[in-house]
Amino acid sequence: MSAIAIRDVRKTYGKTEVIHGVSLDIEDGEFIVIVGPSGCGKSTLLRMVAGLETITAGTIDIGGRVVNQLEPRERDIAMVFQNYALYPHMSVYNNMAYGLKIAGFSKADIQARVEKAAAMLQLQDFLDRKPRQLSGGQRQRVAMGRAVVRDPAVFLFDEPLSNLDAKLRVQMRLEIKRLQQSVGTTALYVTHDQVEAMTLADRLVVMHDGIAEQIDTPLAVYERPATTFVAGFIGSPAMNMLPAEACGADGLKLANGEIVKPSEAPLPEAGRQVTLGVRPEHLEPASESAAELMLEVSAVETLGADTLAHGHLIGVSNGDGELVARLPGNAKVNAGDRLPLAIEPGMAHLFDAESGKRLGKDASGARPFRSKASASAEA
Amino acid sequence: MEKRVSFNNRALPYLLLFPQLAVTAVFFFWPAGQALYQSFLRPDPFGLSARFVGLENFRYILTDPLYLQSFATTAIFTSLVTFVAMAVALFLAAMADQVIKGSGVYRTLIVWPYAVAPAVAGVMWMFMLQPSIGVIAFYMKQLGITWNPLLDGQDAMLLVVLASAWKQVSYNFLFFLAGMQAVPRSLIEAAAIDGAGRWRRFWTIIFPLLSPTTFFLLVINIVYAFFETFGVIHTMTSGGPGRATTTLVYKVYADGFVGQDLGSSAAQSVILMVVVSVLTVIQFRYIERRVHY
Amino acid sequence: MVEKRGVGTVLTHVALILGIGLLCFPLYLTFVGSTHTSRDVLSVPMPLLPGDQMVRNYTVALTSGVGVGVAKMLANSMVMALGIAVGKIAISMLSAYAIVYFRFPFRMAAFWAIFMTLMLPVEVRIVPTFEVVASLNMLNSYTGLILPLIASATATFLFRQFFLTVPDELVEAARVDGAGPMRFFKDILLPLSRTNMAALFVILFIYGWNQYLWPLLITTRGDMNTIVMGLGQMIPSADDYGDWPVTMAAATLAIVPPVAVVIFMQRLFIKGLVESEK
Numbered sequence: 001m002s003a004i005a006i007r008d009v010r011k012t013y014g015k016t017e018v019i020h021g022v023s024l025d026i027e028d029g030e031f032i033v034i035v036g037p038s039g040c041g042k043s044t045l046l047r048m049v050a051g052l053e054t055i056t057a058g059t060i061d062i063g064g065r066v067v068n069q070l071e072p073r074e075r076d077i078a079m080v081f082q083n084y085a086l087y088p089h090m091s092v093y094n095n096m097a098y099g100l101k102i103a104g105f106s107k108a109d110i111q112a113r114v115e116k117a118a119a120m121l122q123l124q125d126f127l128d129r130k131p132r133q134l135s136g137g138q139r140q141r142v143a144m145g146r147a148v149v150r151d152p153a154v155f156l157f158d159e160p161l162s163n164l165d166a167k168l169r170v171q172m173r174l175e176i177k178r179l180q181q182s183v184g185t186t187a188l189y190v191t192h193d194q195v196e197a198m199t200l201a202d203r204l205v206v207m208h209d210g211i212a213e214q215i216d217t218p219l220a221v222y223e224r225p226a227t228t229f230v231a232g233f234i235g236s237p238a239m240n241m242l243p244a245e246a247c248g249a250d251g252l253k254l255a256n257g258e259i260v261k262p263s264e265a266p267l268p269e270a271g272r273q274v275t276l277g278v279r280p281e282h283l284e285p286a287s288e289s290a291a292e293l294m295l296e297v298s299a300v301e302t303l304g305a306d307t308l309a310h311g312h313l314i315g316v317s318n319g320d321g322e323l324v325a326r327l328p329g330n331a332k333v334n335a336g337d338r339l340p341l342a343i344e345p346g347m348a349h350l351f352d353a354e355s356g357k358r359l360g361k362d363a364s365g366a367r368p369f370r371s372k373a374s375a376s377a378e379a
Numbered sequence: 380m381e382k383r384v385s386f387n388n389r390a391l392p393y394l395l396l397f398p399q400l401a402v403t404a405v406f407f408f409w410p411a412g413q414a415l416y417q418s419f420l421r422p423d424p425f426g427l428s429a430r431f432v433g434l435e436n437f438r439y440i441l442t443d444p445l446y447l448q449s450f451a452t453t454a455i456f457t458s459l460v461t462f463v464a465m466a467v468a469l470f471l472a473a474m475a476d477q478v479i480k481g482s483g484v485y486r487t488l489i490v491w492p493y494a495v496a497p498a499v500a501g502v503m504w505m506f507m508l509q510p511s512i513g514v515i516a517f518y519m520k521q522l523g524i525t526w527n528p529l530l531d532g533q534d535a536m537l538l539v540v541l542a543s544a545w546k547q548v549s550y551n552f553l554f555f556l557a558g559m560q561a562v563p564r565s566l567i568e569a570a571a572i573d574g575a576g577r578w579r580r581f582w583t584i585i586f587p588l589l590s591p592t593t594f595f596l597l598v599i600n601i602v603y604a605f606f607e608t609f610g611v612i613h614t615m616t617s618g619g620p621g622r623a624t625t626t627l628v629y630k631v632y633a634d635g636f637v638g639q640d641l642g643s644s645a646a647q648s649v650i651l652m653v654v655v656s657v658l659t660v661i662q663f664r665y666i667e668r669r670v671h672y
Numbered sequence: 673m674v675e676k677r678g679v680g681t682v683l684t685h686v687a688l689i690l691g692i693g694l695l696c697f698p699l700y701l702t703f704v705g706s707t708h709t710s711r712d713v714l715s716v717p718m719p720l721l722p723g724d725q726m727v728r729n730y731t732v733a734l735t736s737g738v739g740v741g742v743a744k745m746l747a748n749s750m751v752m753a754l755g756i757a758v759g760k761i762a763i764s765m766l767s768a769y770a771i772v773y774f775r776f777p778f779r780m781a782a783f784w785a786i787f788m789t790l791m792l793p794v795e796v797r798i799v800p801t802f803e804v805v806a807s808l809n810m811l812n813s814y815t816g817l818i819l820p821l822i823a824s825a826t827a828t829f830l831f832r833q834f835f836l837t838v839p840d841e842l843v844e845a846a847r848v849d850g851a852g853p854m855r856f857f858k859d860i861l862l863p864l865s866r867t868n869m870a871a872l873f874v875i876l877f878i879y880g881w882n883q884y885l886w887p888l889l890i891t892t893r894g895d896m897n898t899i900v901m902g903l904g905q906m907i908p909s910a911d912d913y914g915d916w917p918v919t920m921a922a923a924t925l926a927i928v929p930p931v932a933v934v935i936f937m938q939r940l941f942i943k944g945l946v947e948s949e950k
Contacts, residue, residue: 052844073850085841089863098859099849146849383840385775386853395770396782398763399828405808406820407789410800417800467691474688477681487935488692490942492699494930496882496900502907502923503698506705512916514701517717548695553942577680606795610884614904628795635799636889644799651796 003028003186004049004154009058011044011210019044019210021058026188031180033189035197036207037233043158045207046190050156051075063153073102078147079156083163084139086131086146092118093127096145103150117145120179137168144179155180157189161196173199194234198222206230224349228356231277231349237308237324239277243353246272256315260292262348273353280308280326282347291340295323300333307331309339411652417645429642436646445622446630446647453626456540457604463544464600465593468551473581475552476559486556493549497542498610504542505615528616532623535616539624542615543608550603551596558592559585598662605654627651699927705920706730713916725917733921740894740902742922748817749881749898750929755818756880757873760827765865768831769857773843789825794886802889812896817887821880827872830947834868835861871944874937878930899926 004026011019019041026032034042047053049060051072059066067075078099086095093114100110118124121141131139140160147155160176161169177200180187191197197204198218206214206221206229214226225231231239244252244260248270251261260276261267268274283293297311306326313321325341333339350359418436420429440446475485492500507515510527519526528534562585570580586593609628612618618625618633625633631651635644701720705713708723734743770776771783794801801820810816838861846856887901897905903926906919934941 050844050848052847072844072848077848079845079848081841081845083839083841085839085845087842087845087860089860098846098851102850102855146845382772382836382843385773386856388774388853389776391853392770392774392776392779395766395774399767399786399823400782402763402819402823403786403789406801406804406823407797408785410797410804413800413803414797471688471691474684474691477684478688481685485688485692487938489695490938491931491934492695493945494878494882494934495699495927496884496930498882498884498900498904499923499926500698502903502919503702505907506916506920506923507698507701512714512716512718514717514720545695545698550945553945557946606793609795610882610900610904613884613888614907631796632798632885636802641799648797648799655793655796 003030003063004188005059005061006045006049007059007061009045009048009060010056011041011048011053012056017056017210019048019056022205022207022210022212023058024205024212024215026186029184029186031177031187031189031200031202032205033191033197033201033203034205034207035191035194035201035233038192040207041210042190042192042205042207046156046158046188049075049154049188050077050079076153077156078150078152078154079158080140080143080147080160082159084131084143084160086139086142088131091128091130092123092134092142092145095131095142096149099146099150113149113151114145117148120148120182121145121175136164137172140164140168140172141175144176148179148183151183151185153186155185155187155189157187157191159191160189161191162193169196176200194236198234204234206233208233224358225277226358228275228277228351231351235279237280237326239279239349240283240323242276242278242313242323243320244274244276246270246274252276254293254313254316255318255320256313258294258313258315260343262292262343262350268350268359274359275351275353275356277349277351278343278347280324281306282344283323283325283341284344285325285327285331286340286342288340290342292343293323293341295325295339295341297333297335297337297339299335303329305329307333309333311339314338414645414648414652417641418649420645421642432642436642437650440643440646440650448622449625449627449630452536452622452624453605456536456543456608456624456626457601459536459540460543460547460604460608461597461600463540464547465551465596467544468548468596469555471548472552472555472559473585475556486553489552490549492546493553495546496610497546497608498614500542500546501539501611501614504538504545508538508541528620530620532620535620535623539608539612539615543604543611546611547600547603551600554592554596555589558589562588595662598658602655602658602662605658627654702920702923702927706733706917706924708917710915710917713920726921729917729921730925732915733918733925740897742899742902742925744895745897745899745902746925746929748814748896749900749926751814752817752883752887752898753877753880753929755814756821756883757876759818759822760824760876761869761872763822764825764827765831765862765869768828768835769861771828772832772835773853786825786828789823794821798885798889805890811890812893816890817883817896817898818880821883821886827876830868830872831865833947834865838864867940867943868947870937871940871947873944874933874941875944877933881930 004024006022006024008021008023009019010017010021022045024032034045036042044053048055049062051067051070055068059068061067062075062077087098090098096114096117097110100113105113114127115124118127121144123138123141123145126134126138131142134142143160157176161172164172173196189200201218203216204214204218204221205212208229214221214230221230221234225234225239228241232241242254244254246268247253247259249267251259251267252274253259254276262276286292294314295309295311296314297309299310301308301310306329309325309327309331311323313323315321325339327333351357352359419431419433421432421435422429471489475482475489478485495503505513507513508526508528510516510529516526526534528538566584567580570584575583605626606628608626609632612624612626612629616624618629627647628651631644631647634640634647704720704722705718706729707726708719709725712719712723733741735741767782767786771779805811805816805820810819842860843856846860851859882900883898884900884904887898888904891897891901899922903919903922906922908916908919
């Protein structure tokens with residue numbers, strides 16, 4: 001039995017459908033991150049799980065009960081909000097205790113639970129303070145404490161770190177992960193930040209325009225993006241996308257007429273319009289003769305560890321030939337250089353030009369159900 | 380603006396709304412409907428029955444020279460009160476805006492008249508300006524100024540204008556001062572560097588930037604002079620001498636309660652309702668606009 | 673801040689002091705008038721410094737006044753002002769809560785019904801309102817003094833405005849915490865509205881205290897008079913010299929409560945004033 005089962009859930013506002021049937025099974029204790037650009041429906045999906053939005057069609061099942069018609073309090077969930085949503089007039093203690101009080105816990109029980117959570121989150125010294133007397137990170141911890149004390153079946157996180165500065169975000173990211181692992185509670189986490197998504201998730205749900213484009217472990221999403229959208233969204237700088245035409249066994253004809261033949265990549269039938277995807281980190285400098293792609297460098301960004309060479313394929317002046325290569329930090333490249341590049345073996349991705357779907361034998365697509373064994377990628 | 384989430388509860392919202400809607404229905408819609416209804420009726424001389432006369436009451440009052448006169452009186456009264464109250468407040472606010480030391484004390488001393496009821500203001504000013512016992516009236520006489528508001532309509536008008544404007548200065552002052560303090564200091568400094576003196580800075584920088592406040596106060600002061608000065612007029616002049624200070628609101632009262640001419644009074648009420656509605660719409664549109672700033 | 677020269681600053685202060693002097697003179701004179709004998713006040717010009725009849729005049733005013741003692745009228749005014757302030761705040765908070773936090777049929781209709789009352793001050797509809805109150809047997813009663821004046825939209829709007837600024841996530845958090853609508857109202861919204869309630873209270877108290885026309889119409893018995901309207905009837909007319917000092921003592925007493933509220937709760941007062949005009 002899974003902790004949460006989402007079956008073909010849809011959401012319609014008036015006449016517009018914003019979520020077009022998402023299905024997802026979450027195992028007990030799993031950390032699932034829903035990631036996508038703003039407006040993709042990720043928050044709506046989370047809020048439907050929380051009971052803050054009605055479910056237009058489909059079912060959501062938490063711990064074996066269909067919760068569609070239940071109030072949030074009856075769903076055995078706790079939620080951490082983007083703006084923390086701490087009650088400004090209550091002390092930290094009362095913020096954490098409020099839900100327990102409503103649920104009718106005894107005073108002693110409430111105290112024990114709040115103190116335990118406070119200890120876990122290093123909030124013992126702040127229990128009497130009001131939220132406005134706390135720093136952003138502390139408020140964030142109180143918000144988490146409020147979720148922890150209830151000991152719910154599921155934690156729901158709605159972009160909880162987006163109000164923090166970059167440094168604090170990294171720190172809180174680790175704390176959230178540690179906390180979730182120590183209490184072992186199933187977590188559903190929404191973010192638009194791919195780094196947060198990759199680092200936190202046991203499994204990722206990449207959403208786009210109300211559809212779950214891919215559901216898989218972070219590494220699998222990175223290595224075998226199911227669609228061009230996923231390929232472009234996960235990874236930074238984004239994957240290079242070159243339109244090409246398949247020429248049978250010869251390889252692929254690029255916009256500049258040159259033919260590349262990515263090794264090991266399954267070649268589609270001749271004449272098919274495809275998109276060749278290569279991550280910047282999988283392009284490496286090659287000798288002029290071994291070059292698969294010729295890049296005319298237009299700008300160089302030196303980042304220390306890496307050097308990013310931006311430019312376009314020689315012979316293609318429009319956007320179709322734009323390319324970024326991630327080179328070693330000590331690479332000597334200048335704007336205006338001609339840079340011969342080769343694709344690392346096995347690192348080319350092929351997508352159908354029209355549907356954007358991944359082509360080839362390892363095309364996984366959106367896999368809604370997975371076995372538990374492969375689910376826990378993180379150790 | 381709407382809330383993203385809402386409680387779904389069938390009966391509760393109606394229960395919550397009930398007290399206010401009940402009060403509104405009984406003391407607002409019922410009387411307002413009543414006024415509308417009566418404005419089309421004319422009671423017989425004994426008040427036993429009434430007959431439907433259509434727009435006759437309106438035709439009657441709109442051609443009644445006394446009503447038209449009170450329209451004119453109201454216009455003069457309102458303009459004077461608005462002008463005096465706003466000019467004095469603007470001056471005091473401009474001064475207070477310059478002051479750093481003691482500004483809190485000054486503000487308190489300027490703000491308190493707001494709390495004085497119009498009727499009490501009338502009594503206080505009457506005490507100063509009553510021709511036979513008033514101290515100010517005495518000194519005016521010494522200076523050779525003829526002053527007799529009990530007999531002279533213009534003097535009476537001046538009397539009610541002074542008392543009404545006096546009370547409204549505080550309100551205008553607060554809003555003008557807040558408006559001035561919202562003017563960015565850097566603008567004033569820039570103007571100073573451009574060589575504008577204090578006087579010039581005020582009229583070319585601060586005053587134009589205050590225009591939203593000024594317009595807002597204009598509407599508020601008109602509404603005040605129209606509807607809230609009944610107490611001043613009633614305590615000081617009772618609309619006299621000879622109708623010189625009978626404003627529209629005073630006339631509704633005088634015709635309805637003293638004269639017992641209900642049809643006419645109701646028609647006057649309806650006309651006033653239209654006036655207030657127009658003023659409210661102006662005010663509301665202005666507020667809408669202010670939100671977009 | 674542009675630096676000011678010495679003379680300019682002095683002139684500014686002088687102008688302010690003169691202005692304030694003019695503004696405060698009526699109050700001062702009223703007070704002086706309440707401390708002399710009737711004869712001194714009637715002798716022109718009356719003295720401009722306080723006299724020694726204060727105790728006598730105030731005692732007379734409080735106990736006998738003109739017909740009814742001012743003490744009784746002050747109590748009536750207090751009941752009316754408190755009733756209006758508390759009543760308005762209570763009913764407007766509830767209705768604003770319903771309008772902002774619930775979706776239900778006729779929601780907008782209710783909103784507009786309340787909104788329309790913004791347009792019509794009681795002065796405009798006095799005659800029919802009087803008839804309604806008379807037919808409900810509310811003449812000479814506190815209910816009659818209070819209820820018709822709490823039918824106004826201003827407070828509802830203020831609370832609606834404020835509720836709309838309360839973050840949505842707070843309601844959501846409360847719902848996740850298991851709070852139902854009334855619990856959310858009591859535990860979260862009410863405490864958060866405290867400042868707004870207090871600010872509004874100050875404004876409404878003054879509004880209620882200063883009513884003149886309405887009590888004038890519906891109180892025909894002296895013992896139901898409020899101080900402001902009662903004072904209006906204490907002005908000696910031109911031909912009878914009356915007891916001006918007692919009238920002035922009553923005037924002073926009528927002013928003290930609302931002025932005290934403004935002065936001692938100035939911050940709330942200004943907040944209330946500014947917000948209730950939005």
